[in-house]
Amino acid sequence: MSAGQTHPGSDPGIPAPDGGLVRRLVAEQFPRWAGLPVRRWASGGTVHAVYRLGDALAVRLPLGEGGAADIARERDLLPRLAPHLPVRIPEELGAGEPAEGYPWPWSVHRWLPGTHPQAGALHDPVGLAEDLAGFVAALRAVDLPDAPPAHRGGPLSALDAETRAAVGALRGIPEEGVDCDAVLAVWAEALRAPAWQGPPVPLHADLMPGNLLVEDGRLAAVIDFGCAGAGDPACDLFPAWNLLPPPARAVFRRALDVDDATWTRGRARTLSQALIALPYYRTRNEAMAGNARHVVRAVLDDLARAR
Incomplete structure (x- = not known):
């Protein structure tokens, strides 16, 4: 984005x-x-x-x-x-x-055939979750010397100012109905989570529905590698909240064997992208704005179920 x-x-x-x-x-x-x-x-x-x-x-x-x-x-x-x-x-x-x-x-x-998946309208969400996990795992395993830093693939704290500014903008748009205090609490919790301590891993770094192509409900292609590079593996957990329903989300996490800290960072990174996108795209790009609204709901619902 x-x-x-x-x-x-x-x-x-x-x-x-x-x-x-x-x-x-x-x-x-x-x-x-x-x-x-x-x-x-x-x-x-x-x-x-x-x-x-x-x-x-x-x-x-x-x-x-x-x-x-x-x-x-x-x-x-x-x-x-x-x-x-x-x-x-x-x-x-x-x-x-x-x-x-x-x-x-x-x-x-x-030309790569296929259609973009839509949250809430997946033909085979569990199968798609398995496919996405397989893609992310294969990408992480590539030996990619001299890879550039992935877009937004550095420390979570690097996104803090932009994320908080976006929440401030959303406070001025009450019709969006975003619980700004709740999303800031999610963000603050993630900033306290352990940072990634391992070496940077290869990432796509923009696994949005618009960059995925499916055929018969299964992943057929991944496009737009303009943000790709190396960084925190949490960056490629976006589909868990921007696309997959809760049961498939759990399948995706198990398939990648994601630890609690990485899951927390991944959820916060996905939320940050949505919060930044929503005030900008709400009158410019309905697909981007719609997915941002979905992410905010999915993250808050995810946390509510965990309590």
């Missing part, structure tokens, strides 16, 4: 990545694909524009400098990770470069 990024269309000197621009970029740099139909793919993402290119390809264009950094990170990490993971991940088939007034690198990927 990059809440502060600016769409390039807001700068009159930078062309918006529309279909015409995509056609020109592809024709100039990848003439073998010139003439394939181009159509915008609607998504809840906020960092890249995605266009279908024919039936088998996708063009992914950053909407700002942060997205351009994601492209560079993925070009490094995706080929190193793909052979070791149990499901498909993006495969770059063409490394596009700035041109036609468009200032950032861009990519042509193989």
Whole structure:
């Protein structure tokens, strides 16, 4: 998530990545694909524009400098990770470069079929929990020397100021109905939990429903590795609260053998992301805001059941 990024269309000197621009970029740099139909793919993402290119390809264009950094990170990490993971991940088939007034690198990927899972509407939540745990375990086991730090993969305390500022913003939006005192209590408890003492582990670091693809209810692919790197393993526990219902959540935890401190940090990291997203996206991106509301409810319900 990059809440502060600016769409390039807001700068009159930078062309918006529309279909015409995509056609020109592809024709100039990848003439073998010139003439394939181009159509915008609607998504809840906020960092890249995605266009279908024919039936088998996708063009992914950053909407700002942060997205351009994601492209560079993925070009490094995706080929190193793909052979070791149990499901498909993006495969770059063409490394596009700035041109036609468009200032950032861009990519042509193989199209990955599937649909995004939705919390509360999972076909096989326990099976999906097992698949997600298998993906996270396989990713952690990859030997990834010189991996960059994962986005928000450092100490939990590094998120404290931003999280508390987000809660302050939500106090001014009473219609959202967030129990700000309750979420701050969850956050304070997590800050007291033991920090991760082991070496940084490989992480996706953004396992949101919009970055997962399922087929017949099971995990088929994981996309968008722009936040990936190494850090606290709690960062990849997000699906426990942003997607899985309580019984499947327990399956996910058992499959990964998560200790109490890591579980507490993972819950707090998921909550922090939701609290930061909600005041920003509530009028900008319904998919992001809706999932943030779900996370807040899931975390508070989780703790209520444990008492």
